[in-house]
Amino acid sequence: MTHAPPRIVVTRQIAEPALALLREAGDVDLPQPDRGLTEAELHRAVAGADALVSTLQDRIDASVIAAAGPRLRVVATVAVGYDNIDVDAVTERGVLVTNTPGVLTEATADLTFGLLLAVTRRIGEGERLVREQRPWEFRLDFMLGAGLQGRTLGIVGLGQIGRAVARRAKAFGMEIAYTGRRRVPEEVEAELSARFLPQAELLASADVVSLHCPLTPQTRHLIDASALAAMKPGAFLLNTTRGPVVDEDALARALADGVIAGAGLDVFEEEPHVHPGLLELDNVVLTPHLGSATVETRTEMALLAARNVAAVLSDEPALTPVRSKVAS
């Protein structure tokens, strides 16, 4: 008896080498490469699938697993963050979740540092001025920003991306402090010259606060009005993790009122919507969720997702499984 090849549903366009790899593992169905799937389309498309390759725009919960039916074995998200996936509900139904850690670390740290430089040195503001052909001339007191040498970078979440940002900051002569649920091993602290601080102390002492924690119920609105008020008046905030870690409304007010000096944001609470208060401000740099957006990185992410699918469909262990509290 011959078995039908596995059916692999891909919700959005991914790099061609990864599609090629998936085609070796089964029949690939990519119904809407240009715009991705709506929730209703996802439910229809996933019916009878053996594997699902999704992105952070797809909400994956028990209803998707029910719509898929009993053949589904793996959901491979092409992202490191998986707050869009109800991992416990998916795992409980015997389906494995995989993500793409590691391969996007350096690209995301680069983008974070780009935002850091852009906001502290007023690059976005200056670019707008030149592009809009507003009058300017070189003056010794014109458009002065904040230097980084000897300033403290406060990292919230010293995981892989946080560490890569710390390495860059060290090369720029910054002091490194970090906070998080737990301390990292001593040798990592030593390598990065990073000192652990409780969150309140970090917020009160850092010149730049950079967020690298995942979005969880505990970190939603971690940076709210009181956290912003606890920061140094001249400090900057960077967010390249997930929008809801910051209360955008409170941030827009804090930036307008000079509670902090500026912000660099790559992620937003309700993407692609951006809080209108932020759009009006010159002391914020806004980019459209570009953290991992290099050709090389997006290809590696898609390839890792495809390798995870291929492994699971051939009864091998996944390369980068997401561990659930519920045993599968």
Ligand SMILES: O=CC(=O)O
């Ligand atoms: O935001 C992107 C990711 O989580 O990979």
